[in-house]
Amino acid sequence: MTNKPTPRPGGRSARIQAAVHQAVRDLQQEQxxxxxxxxxxxxxxxxxPSTIYRRWGDLAQLLADVAVEQLQPExxxxxTGSVRSDLLAWLVEYFEEMSSAPGRAMLRDVLGTEGHTSxxxxxxxxxxxxxxxxxxxxxxxEQPMDIGRVTQIVVAPLMYRILFANETPTAQAIEALFEQLxxxxxx
Amino acid sequence: MTNKPTPRPGGRSARIQAAVHQAVRDLQQEQxxxxxxxxxxxxxxxxxPSTIYRRWGDLAQLLADVAVEQLQPExxxxxTGSVRSDLLAWLVEYFEEMSSAPGRAMLRDVLGTEGHTSxxxxxxxxxxxxxxxxxxxxxxxEQPMDIGRVTQIVVAPLMYRILFANETPTAQAIEALFEQLxxxxxx
DNA sequence: ATCACTAAGGCAAAATATTTGCGTTAGTGG
DNA sequence: CCACTAACGCAAATATTTTGCCTTAGTGAT
Numbered sequence: 001m002t003n004k005p006t007p008r009p010g011g012r013s014a015r016i017q018a019a020v021h022q023a024v025r026d027l028q029q030e031q032x033x034x035x036x037x038x039x040x041x042x043x044x045x046x047x048x049p050s051t052i053y054r055r056w057g058d059l060a061q062l063l064a065d066v067a068v069e070q071l072q073p074e075x076x077x078x079x080t081g082s083v084r085s086d087l088l089a090w091l092v093e094y095f096e097e098m099s100s101a102p103g104r105a106m107l108r109d110v111l112g113t114e115g116h117t118s119x120x121x122x123x124x125x126x127x128x129x130x131x132x133x134x135x136x137x138x139x140x141x142e143q144p145m146d147i148g149r150v151t152q153i154v155v156a157p158l159m160y161r162i163l164f165a166n167e168t169p170t171a172q173a174i175e176a177l178f179e180q181l182x183x184x185x186x187x
Numbered sequence: 188m189t190n191k192p193t194p195r196p197g198g199r200s201a202r203i204q205a206a207v208h209q210a211v212r213d214l215q216q217e218q219x220x221x222x223x224x225x226x227x228x229x230x231x232x233x234x235x236p237s238t239i240y241r242r243w244g245d246l247a248q249l250l251a252d253v254a255v256e257q258l259q260p261e262x263x264x265x266x267t268g269s270v271r272s273d274l275l276a277w278l279v280e281y282f283e284e285m286s287s288a289p290g291r292a293m294l295r296d297v298l299g300t301e302g303h304t305s306x307x308x309x310x311x312x313x314x315x316x317x318x319x320x321x322x323x324x325x326x327x328x329e330q331p332m333d334i335g336r337v338t339q340i341v342v343a344p345l346m347y348r349i350l351f352a353n354e355t356p357t358a359q360a361i362e363a364l365f366e367q368l369x370x371x372x373x374x
Numbered sequence: 375a376t377c378a379c380t381a382a383g384g385c386a387a388a389a390t391a392t393t394t395g396c397g398t399t400a401g402t403g404g
Numbered sequence: 405c406c407a408c409t410a411a412c413g414c415a416a417a418t419a420t421t422t423t424g425c426c427t428t429a430g431t432g433a434t
Contacts, residue, residue: 012400013411033301039391048413053392055411060299112247112299114220116353123351156347157339164310164346166303199429200382226420235384240421242382 019045020052024066033105038062064113067106068121076132083137083145088178090129092171095158099168107163126155145185153181206232207239211253220292225249251300254293255308263319270324274332275365277316279358282345286355294350313342332372340368 023045027036038059042049056062077090097103110118127147134144154177161167210232214223225246229236243249264277284290297305314334321331341364348354 016412037391049392050394050414051412058392108299108301111350112295114295119351120353151347152344156343159351160338160343160346163298163350164306166307203383224420236421237385237423238383245421 016045016047016051017055020047020062021066021069024062025070028105036063060109060113061115063109064115064118067109068118071106071110071122071125073125073129077129079136082140083133083142084182086133086136087130087145087150088175090133091154091178092174094126094129095162095169095174098159099162104162111163123151126151145181149185150181153184154178203232203234203238204242207234207249208253208256211249212257215289215292223250247296247300248302250296251302251305254296255305258293258297258309258312260312260316264316266323269327270320270329270332271369273320273323274317274337275362277320278341278365279361281313281316282349282356282361283358285346286349291349298350310338313338332368336372337368340371341365 020041023041024036027040027044036059038052039049041062042052052062056065077086080086080089098107110122130145130147130150134147138144154174157177158169158174161169161173207228210228211223214227214231223246225239226236228249229239239249243252264273267273267276285294297309317332317334317337321334325331341361344364345356345361348356348360
C-alpha cells in the first residue's frame, strides 16, 4: 500500500497518503496512543475523516500501514568488512529498535491487524537486508548465511522474548544466539 | 484479571464477567470480527455498555482478556508414557490450535494490546504445561526438558512462522525442530 | 441477623467517532 | 483540450464512547 498497487497513484493520492502518514507519526510522538484518533489525524493532515475511513478502513489498519512503512529499512546494512560482522552488527541494531517503546508499538500495530500482509512484509524486509549482506559477501568470495537459519536460530527466539516475555534482549544475548548460528554453520 | 485480583470478587462481579466473556465467544463464533462491537456484546450479555467500558476500557482489552482465558489450558498434557512423547504430542496439538483461524485471532488480540501482561501469560501457560510434563517424567526417573531451550529451539521458530510468515506448521516441521531439541540435549 | 459502607452496575444525556449519499475536484487516456 | 472516473470534501445520519448521578448488592462490623 505504500507504493503503487493503487490503480491511480497520480499526485493527489500520493500527497494525501504522505500527509496522513506524517500526521500519524507527528501525533504519535507528541501524544502517545491517546489522542491518536482518526478525526485528530484527519485534522492534522488537512483532510476529512471520511477520506481516511474510505482509504484505510479504520484506525488499526492505518496504524499498521504506517508501522510497516517505518519498519522498512531506509539504508542497507553497514559494511563492516565481513558477512559475519555485518550480520551481527545489523541484528543488534535491529533488535535494539524492536525492543524500544516505539518499536514495540509498531510490532503491536503490525501484528494486531487481520491481514497477514503487514507482518509478512516485516519478514520480507528482514530477509532483504540479510540478502544484501550476503551479496556483498559473495562479491568478496565469502560464504553466504542461510536466511532461514538466521531467522530460526537468532531472529525468532529474540522476537519471542520481546513479544511474549516482555524482555529486552541485551547485545550479549544476541551475540550468544549468533554464536550458535555460526557454530552450527561451520559443522 | 480472570481470577481474583479484583478487590471485590463477590458473586455479581464474577457473574457479569462470565456473561460478558460468554457473549464475546458466542458473537465471535456466530459472526466474525464484524458485528463484534461493545454494544452488541453488552446486549447479548444483558449488561449496559458502560459496564464494559468501565471494567475493560475498550474492545481491544476485553478481547485480549477473553483470548487469554481461552488460551489457558483446560487440561494437563496427555500422558503418553515419556517426557519426549508427551512433549512432542503436546506441541503438535498446541501449534495446531495456534495456526487455526481462531488461534490466530487470539494471538492477534493478545499481541495487539499495550499491556504486556496478556502475552506474558501465554508464555506462562506454556511453561506451566511443560512443567507438568517434566514433573511427571521426574517421578518416573526421567531427565526433564529445559523449558528455556524448548521455547528457544521449537516454540519461538514456530511462532515466528505463524505470526510473520503466515505459515501453518506441519506436524513434520514440528517434529524436525523437536529433533533438533532432543539431539542437542543429548550432546 | 441487621446495618452502614462502598465497589460496581444501570440509565440516560452529552460528546465523539463512523458511515453514507451526493456533489466536486483533479489525474488519466484519448 | 476534452471526456472519463477514482478519489476527495461536505454534511447528514448512525453508531460508539464517555460521563454524571442514582441504585444495587457484596462485605465487614456489630
